[in-house]
Amino acid sequence: MTGSDVPAEGTERGPELTATPRNKGVDAAVAAARRVVASLLHAGDGSAAEMEKIADQLNAIADHLDEHAPAVEERLVDMWRGEGVTRHDPVTGPENAIAPPLQLHGKEDGSIGGVVVLGLPYQGPPGFVHGGVSALLLDHTLGVANHWAGTSGVTGTLTLRYHRPTPLFEPLTVTGRQVSVDGRKINTVGSITAGGKLCVSADGLFIVKDLPRPR
Numbered sequence: 001m002t003g004s005d006v007p008a009e010g011t012e013r014g015p016e017l018t019a020t021p022r023n024k025g026v027d028a029a030v031a032a033a034r035r036v037v038a039s040l041l042h043a044g045d046g047s048a049a050e051m052e053k054i055a056d057q058l059n060a061i062a063d064h065l066d067e068h069a070p071a072v073e074e075r076l077v078d079m080w081r082g083e084g085v086t087r088h089d090p091v092t093g094p095e096n097a098i099a100p101p102l103q104l105h106g107k108e109d110g111s112i113g114g115v116v117v118l119g120l121p122y123q124g125p126p127g128f129v130h131g132g133v134s135a136l137l138l139d140h141t142l143g144v145a146n147h148w149a150g151t152s153g154v155t156g157t158l159t160l161r162y163h164r165p166t167p168l169f170e171p172l173t174v175t176g177r178q179v180s181v182d183g184r185k186i187n188t189v190g191s192i193t194a195g196g197k198l199c200v201s202a203d204g205l206f207i208v209k210d211l212p213r214p215r
C-alpha cells in the first residue's frame with residue numbers, strides 16, 4: 001500500500017508498531033529485490049528475457065553483498081538493537097525481501113491493524129493468497145497485538161479458520177487484539193478481511209517466555 005491510499009474502515013491510523021520503510025539504503029535495495037522476485041514470477045520460464053544473464057547479474061549482486069556483510073553473530077545483535085519494533089521480520093520488516101511488508105498501527109481500543117496488498121509471490125489457490133501466508137501474517141499480527149497490549153509471548157497454538165478465499169491484488173485488512181492474560185497464557189484473536197468480508201479468522205494461545213534479545 002502507498003501513503004496515498006485510504007486505510008480501510010476500522011484501521012484508522014494510530015501509533016506505528018512496525019518499522020516504516022525508508023526510500024534509501026537497504027530498504028530501497030530490499031524494495032527492488034521484492035520487485036525482482038515478483039517480476040521473475042510474472043515473467044516465467046516462457047519469457048523472452050535473458051535469464052542466464054539475469055542469473056549472473058543477481059549472483060554478482062549477492063556476492064558483493066556477502067563480501068561486505070558482518071559476521072552473522074554481529075548482525076543478529078544489530079537486528080535486535082533496542083527494545084521496540086524490528087526491521088528484519090518476515091511480515092513487517094523493511095529489511096526483509098520476504099516481507100510484503102505489512103505495516104501495523106495500534107488503536108485506542110487496544111487492537112492493532114494494517115492494510116496490505118499481496119501479489120503473485122504469495123499465491124496459493126489460483127488468484128488467491130496461500131493459506132500458509134495468511135497464517136504467517138496472522139501469527140505475527142497477533143504477536144504484535146500482544147506487544148501493544150503489554151504482555152508478549154511465543155505462539156503455543158494458532159487456530160485458523162479460512163472462511164472464504166483471500167484475494168490477491170486487493171487491499172487486505174489484517175487485525176489483531178489481545179483478549180485475555182491468565183498467568184503465562186495469553187489469548188489473542190485476529191482476522192483478515194477483504195472488501196469488508198471476513199476471509200480468515202485466527203485464535204491464538206501465546207505463552208509468556210523470556211527470549212532475551214542477542215547482545
Ligand SMILES: CCCCCCCC/C=C\CCCCCCCC(=O)SCCNC(=O)CCNC(=O)[C@H](O)C(C)(C)COP(=O)(O)OP(=O)(O)OC[C@H]1O[C@@H](n2cnc3c(N)ncnc32)[C@H](O)[C@@H]1OP(=O)(O)O
Pocket residue numbers: 083084085086139140141142143144147152153154155156157184185205207208209211
Ligand atoms: C516472540 C516474542 C518476541 C518479543 C520481542 C518483542 C518485540 C516486539 C515486536 C514484535 C512482536 C513480535 C511478534 C512475533 C510473533 C511471532 C511469534 C512466533 O513465531 S513464536 C515462534 C513459534 N513458537 C514457538 O517456537 C514456541 C515453542 N514452544 C515453546 O517454547 C514451549 O513449548 C512453550 C514456551 C510454548 C511452553 O513451554 P514451557 O515449558 O515454557 O511451559 P509449559 O509448562 O509447558 O506450559 C505452560 C502452560 O501453557 C500450556 N501450554 C504450553 N504450550 C501449549 C500449547 N502449545 N498449546 C496450548 N497450551 C500450551 C501448558 O499446558 C501450561 O498450562 P498449565 O499452566 O498447566 O495450565
